[in-house]
Amino acid sequence: MTPISRSHSHRVAVTAMGVVSPLGSGAAETTAALRAGRDCVSPVERFDVSRTRSKTAGQLPASFHAESDDRKAARLHPASQVMIAAAQEAQKADGGFQPEFAIIGTTSGGMSFGEQFFRAQVTKEKPARRAGWLANYMPQKAVLDAQAACGFSAPAQIIANACASGTNALGHAFALVRAGMFRRILCGGYDIISELVFVGFDSLQASTPEKIRPFDKSRTGLVLGEGAALFFLEEWESAVSRSAPIVAEITGYGISTDNHHLTQPHPSGIGPKQAMERALASANLQPSEVDYINAHGTATAFNDATEGTAIAQIFGAKTPVSSTKSMMGHSLGAAGSIEAAFSILALQGQFLPPNINYQESDPAWQLDVIANEAREARVQRVLSNSFGFGGTNASIVIEKPKEATA
């Protein structure tokens, strides 16, 4: 570690970001899709879904999964390819950034290569790519590849806190920069849909054969998504001194653990409530000062009930809420980071992304759900939630930068 000073609380700037999701590659495509409320969920064709209830997902363009003539590129898992694309987008926006540390979230690394390795055992084949599958299956490989593509070589923590991983990565990076323990951190998250994880959620009946309808009275479950988002975090004065762009400021982070059950939150909503309250306290904000909540909003009966209850308890019915998973599904370890990117795009564009497929409000709570269409709005502060298996809950506060850069 490179300690600078722990005596002060430092402001934390986001100098650049890169995002790749079913809504698009890069800020421009993604903003257009968010504003349009584009439904990017489509039938799964990558593996057999004839015997699953759910048959759709928010998927990246086929180009990320295509065979390549380039031998080196052909060995890479799609996870590496999306991470490289996200990292290069960020680097294009801020070419002067050199991270001292990296914190990346994921839940399943290059799982589909692990699946291929297992299938090779069953079929008793020894294909030439077997060792390549193993080398590229590990969660750290996509992080190494993204760093190499940008000429970075920072030590990395890879957080696997299930669906909260992406927010944990961003939140912990924020905490370290704010405390003066690092000046510049590369952070974010990634995940790629695999058969094992797809069937896993299907087996739990957490995924739906219908449209994903977060916070709707008749919601029936989630659909999976995939992608990556990466951020360059930098101590504010350091960013200003090198005339770096500043696209957002991170001001708060809260984490909590709910021990009720491995896959189900406590019905009271205590876990999400603690995470949101801790993030607000960390940002020194009152609930009324938050302009938009990008909810975890998986559209499962349990998540939305507990999150909806917790949001209503803290914020009442006045703060607009949406789950952008309605447009692209749940990208697990990437979700928190992708949704943080969406939140920054909302701050930049001064609009509120919609919660599509919304039909009827749930009488269990009163929320201002941004139903079906984006809203133009004055947006200064956003709170973004991520909650995961194992009871891990995380919230972050992101703000529009108050000062122009040098």
Add this chain to the structure above:
Amino acid sequence: MSIRIAGMGWVTPLGADLETVWQRIANGDVAEAKPMSNPETGRVHHCIQVPPKLVEHLARNPRLRRSSAISYFAVAAALRAMSNAGIEIGSRAAERTAVIFGVSDGGVIYTRKFYDQIVKQGANAASPLLFPETVYNAPASHLAAQLGIDGSSYTLVGDASVGLSAVQLGEQLLALGEADHCVVVACEELDWILCEAYRDWRFTRTPLAEGAAALVLSRSGRFSIETAGAAPFMSQREAGAAVDQVLERLASRVGSVDFMVSCDNGTFIDRAVAAGVNRWFPGLPEPASHPKRALGEMLAAGGLVNLIFAALRLEKAGGSRALVPVVGFNHQADAALVEMVR
């Protein structure tokens, strides 16, 4: 920054009691590698497993009754470390403890079984009881539930260096004031698919092994630990430079150490560490005892096992400072200094 080790615990193929296992390793005992066969191909691997009797009492715990071995190992080692630190479960001190779990391969037994069901019986036959336990952070969740914590719980993944990454995260959480103690656990469980994979990808003459090691980190304790900070590498060719970098950092801070606990496992790592040690800590005697020779290659757990072994050797055999390099197969090299607090 240097932090303190307030408690230690492990679950290893040679036992779970700190003193007994240390003595057995020091005496040169070697855990027996037994055959584990791949039912698909018939190929046989020799690996070292934890005796079931060391963790079978946890099967009665309602939260753990459906768990895989990895959760049993993690909870058993962590509870031993908490007890060693004098922290009672259910106390306010336990609640102010953060959980940090480090792993390389995770719940491979349930993951392989779950995918086996998908491949052979179809997706509609896959058991919903297995899937949640395949998630990397399942052991950390079970451990947090045992400790009753509602604060920070993190799971880190990576190669064998992840144990020291977890120690560094603990150091960060203590510095940030997010916890008063951090229980850092690194763990691995064995399955034939894992043996098959490592044999294909990174063949090592040291048999693969399973188990867990746990440290309770705090602001006070019997030992101090100082990590170098990891150096990443992309290929075996780059490993030497990464090892060199971390050892240089430690050498510049302390000059000399009394002994090293080696992470040699019969691969490229041995050459990288030997070259770095010769350069930055010349004249260091050949390690007298070697946990990996006794216990096998425990992957994520191996780094913390070596840290505990170093601390116990300082306490029992003397010396003031030990060097513990920890190098993984494809991510990072790191190293730590362990000292007795006098």
